[in-house]
Amino acid sequence: MARVVLSIDAELAWGFHDHPEPPVRELRRIAAGRRGWGILLELLDEFDLPATWAVVGRLFLARTDDQIYTAYAADGGVPIDPATLSGSADQWYGNDLVEQIRDARADHEIGCHTFTHLDFTADTTTAEVARAELQACVDIARERGIEMESFAYPRNRVAHREVLAETGFTCYRGRAPPRWYDRSCLRALGKFAAYAGGFSAPPTVYPTVDEYGLVNVPASLHLFGFESYARTLARPFRRDPVVKQARLGLERAVEEDGVFHVWFHPNDLVGPEEVGRLRAVLAAIDAMRERGDVTVETMGEVAKRTLA
Template sequence: MREAPAPGTPVHLDRGAFVVSIDTELAWGEAHRRDGSAGRHRFDAEREVIAAILDLFARYEIAATWAVVGHLFLDRCADDGHGPHPELVQPAYGWLDGEWLAIDPCSTLDDAPFWYGRDIVDAILACPVRQEVGSHSFSHVIVDDPACTAEVFSSELAAAAQVAAERRLDLRSFVYPRNAIAQVDLLADHGFRCYRGGRASAPFAGRPAWQRRALAAVDKVRPQAGSAVRPTRHASGVWNVPQTYLFAPATGGRRLPPAVWSRRPVARLRQAARHRSVFHLWFHPYNVTADPHRALASLEIICRAADRLRDEDSLDVVTMGDLAARLDADADTDG
């Protein structure tokens, strides 16, 4: 019998795993940025793109994890004299003037559709291929900043769980806003089973620098065993389902055709199948709205490749929560 895996040790899988997670945040993700980057994103196109992505997932039977900002579960909110959402402990970030929730419009889905997304949660739940609804905190707090105290993060997790429970959803998977990972223990306390983290070690770790450079060059063309990524268990018991690939094709290669956009992710999918490792693709809907036609064509090529590898029995397509549940089950029977 195997021992339950030690914290931080990469866990080998029986089969490759394709995981997709989508940071679903609309205006919440960019609202506190001071660099004006929010203005670049086409929030008005997000609902259409989310519908198209769900349609793709239905056609290719892709079960994905939608990490939804808790406020988007709502279709309205109000300030009853105590400020918006008085149950939240607000972070007092040194870089922010004014209160964290000063941006909350305290309005309705119809009047402020970039701040509420009840209809988006409905659409995700209505997908004929079951999707996982996970959490991206309640108001997109930056958790690794010292101003995000345990009280702040706990109140965010509790508020997210509350709005999810109203939809009879049990949140199991957490994606940290801006991938700013901290206070993982609190996830376990609030019933989460996994989060999206980073890889346990650098590609080709332990090899001399010249070998790493050479292997990295080969790896770009045909990904090697030494760059394969696997989940790890945190000391609190929750699983790190590491992200491996940000799908933001329009950012780096606007002029390239979709077949070129999808070449690297498809090579990484095959790597996951060959080496029984994880390929975890993630993005925001705004990465697709940046060039929807070609990004969706590229995403379709990736989904089709995953579907084929699954048909060949060399790849599972799983949500973060599904993968964590399997790892939990293995740890139970092996421990």
């Protein structure tokens, strides 16, 4: 039977800490972070769909207890103090939001998105820095009774897998397989044609075990990876071409008996149109589950099944 995985990069403002002057669209997403988090939990509860929440470790904290973690290395060994960054405290701390995940009706998994949304492919991210970031997440989660198994790389930049394995993780979200237009010099035009025309489905993926014993659960579709001008231009073709892509991906996964892995962020839900897209996709998944065509699993569950 086909399986559906929903993975969520839960980061609030940490996803933009290395952008000294975020553009307007990013500022909108930062402002929408907490509201989007709540809406997402409500929708997942409404459809009783479990998801893997890859949480930035600093969001386990409140400002009052953050100082005990200043010894953890980040950005080449220099700890990041949110007090020096723009935005209000509730955009940098989220212990209350993590508790909302744990209290939800749906049986969610809490995984890791590094401690400070660190780019693991940066020149300054040595194995020691990566290890400190991961260990910080493991420690702070374990203090709260959470054993982390799943990992999502910031910006999907995969590196230091050996450290990931050493720190006790069992799986990670790998990059999506390339689609036909990714190999073209006219990639943007090809992507627009695929989404607007609705003739090319996202890939079905198959988890594999890498040389470090980690399960790679590749992505299939970024739910908010077709935005701005492209989305506006595509409206005359389809009401929401991404919803069509999701439905095509679900149908393909059923035909090919594989995994359809959708990922996104809470702060993608900046307005009614984005919320409507998510609701439509979740409703499509729920309908196929009710028909017995798919099951919905977390990344950790997929990893256990793969390693069994």
